[in-house]
Amino acid sequence: MFNPFKRLPADPSKRFYKPFLRLSDKNISRIYSQSAGDPDVKALSGFDSVVRINSTYLELIDRFYKWRGTNTLAGVFFFCIFFGLFCYNTITAGLGWGRYSFGVWFGAIIIWSITLPLSIGLYRLMTSEIFFSTYYPIRFNRKNGMVYVYQSGGTVLTIPWKTLRFAMYETKMPLSTQWTIVGCVPGEDGDTITRTIPLPIDLSWGPEMMLVYWEFIRCYMEESDEYLPDLADTVPWCPPVENRREGWLFGLLYLCKQVSRLGLVVNALQFPILFVLSFPRWLVMRTSTIPVWPSEVEAACRxxxxxxxxxxxxxxxxxxxxxxxxxxxxxxxxxxxxxxxxASDRIVARLKAKYGEENDAG
Structure with missing residues (x-):
């Protein structure tokens, strides 16, 4: 049950509900293999989520980075409405003290009982992003085979790459379907999920595009060093969030980013909303701290x-x-x-040659 008096977790990943409880859940469309590549992949891409890539580690933004500031904007807007209604009702009731009938007072109490809890809950939402971290990075270390997930307060969740199971699931939206990849920590039975780590992107372009992203990460962690230069070349640009705060203009551009000129039509309609959203996003970035990895993680990822x-x-x-x-x-x-x-074409050719031959031999 929703408790308006309970503070929201600082770490957005902890507010991410588990979309499934078991790896055998019917909502899971596919569980990816970490050891074997897919020869049917058409391309590889980091989809603008790569903060840094080198021969030791791959760092990604968190899934909620793209819409940072949304909770703040929504919280401020609806908090003003409901708290304003609460204050108006309180003032009018005070001015009419002793003159109102029982029915009027009963209506006022009903309004108070609705608007006050909503105002408290919306205040929690309004302050759920500011004064925390600008983003919550995920690091994949190919040399020691570990995955590091930065959390609130500077704590780090460390999980062996081989322990994780990566599952794709779909979410039905009113006008589309979105696909997401989640890293899952299975329990002792190998099926029950004890922890989920959502990867940075969700797409409505189809499950085949999720394979494009998954193979980018899998190749980085599993394939030989000769893949690394090409993997780095598939990254056209990186979000400027490492050791610094994102600026207002870049935040607006990130909200409006698109893959083709056809997106200009959609962005033109959305631009007034995105422009307004860019300001609470900037506020979140200015008030939040820049994530700093613990010394032991930095040493392992040097x-x-x-x-x-x-x-x-x-x-x-x-x-x-x-x-x-x-x-x-x-x-x-x-x-x-x-x-x-x-670079993407060269990697795809290698994957087809390596794993296509294995499938034919099998």
Whole structure:
């Protein structure tokens, strides 16, 4: 039961309800194999979720990073409505003290009993993002085979990569279906889920696009070092959140980002809402602390001094807004994304050659 007096957890991942309780749940569409690649994958992409990639670790944003500020905006809007109604009812009742009938007072008490708990709950929602962390990173360490999940207060959940089971599930929306990949920590029976770690993205483009994202992570953790340069080249740009706060303009661009010019039509309709949302998002970023990994995690994830693979926000292309909004002509698009697409094609060819032959032999 909802308790308006209980404070919301600071860590967004802890507010993420378990979409299923067992790996055998009917809501699960697929459980991915970590050891074997899928030769049918069409491409690989980090879908703008990569904070840093090098030969030691891959760091991703959290799933709720994209819509940071939404709870703050919704909380402020509805809190003002319901708390304003509560205050108005209180003032009018005070001014009419001794003159109102029993029916009027009974109606006032009903309004108080509804608006006050709602106001408290909305206050919790309004303050559920500020003064916490700008984002909650997830690190995949390919050298020691560990996954590190940053949580509120600087605590870190450490789980062996091989222990996790990654499942794709779908959520029915009013006008579409969304797919999400969740890392699951199974219990002793191998089926009951004791913990879930949602990966950063959910998409409505179809389950085959989730495979594009999954193979990006799986290849990083499982395949040989020769894949790493190409994996890094599939990342066109990185969110500038590592050791710094996201700026207001980048936050607005991130809310509006799209993969093709066709998205301009949709974004044009949504822009007034996204523009308003960019301000509470900026407030959340300014009031929140920058996540700092514990020293033991940093030591375990320390890259080689002359690591040939290293990409972060400092390597973002100039005029990044063009890439984020797909605001460029065909020639510029082909030039900017030629490396990304060719790197993805090379990885796909390797996967087909390696795992296609294994399937044929089987």
């Amino acid at each position: 890259p080689d001094e002359n690591d040939p693979v290293n990409k972060g926000a400092e390597h973002n292309p100039p005029q990044i807004w063009r890439s984020m909004l797909a605001w460029q002509g065909k020639e510029r698009f082909a030039k900017v994304f030629a490396r990304e697409h060719s």
